[in-house]
Amino acid sequence: MSVDLQTVKRVAHLARIAVTNEDAERMTGELNAILGFVEQLNEVDVTGVEPMTSVTPMEMKKRADIVTDGGKAGDIVANAPATDENFFLVPKVVE
Template structure:
């Protein structure tokens, strides 16, 4: 599978990573190379095979639907680059 420069820019936008024109060109070759390499999976017949979602057959555990944690707003916001009274501060989103 070859990806073109426009596709690289589209996925970079989806991934929210800014890339330069030069970087897009380099990534086009790198990503195409890796996608070509994984294409060998096309040789495998997966008809009727279930996807693996769990490596050991355990049932997801259930717990009572009660509050087990909280009241730690100081801890939650302690590492924020910018915060104000337990709120994260971001550029204006809604005009």
């Protein structure tokens, strides 16, 4: 796959990035080099290779899946100027 100047400008537009013509030409070469490297990776035979999340085998740390109320309601509203039964009280904005 090859990236041309038109593609670089379109991607920059979609990403809302201002790119000058000189930058777009430079990026064209850089993106083609990156895509060339990725195409080299496609040539590697990985049949029978398990996907890895780390180079050393380990189990992910997991917490117990317990439903609680959090016990933080009092801490959350502690600095609020006005509260009532752990709810924030705010001025009425609709008349």
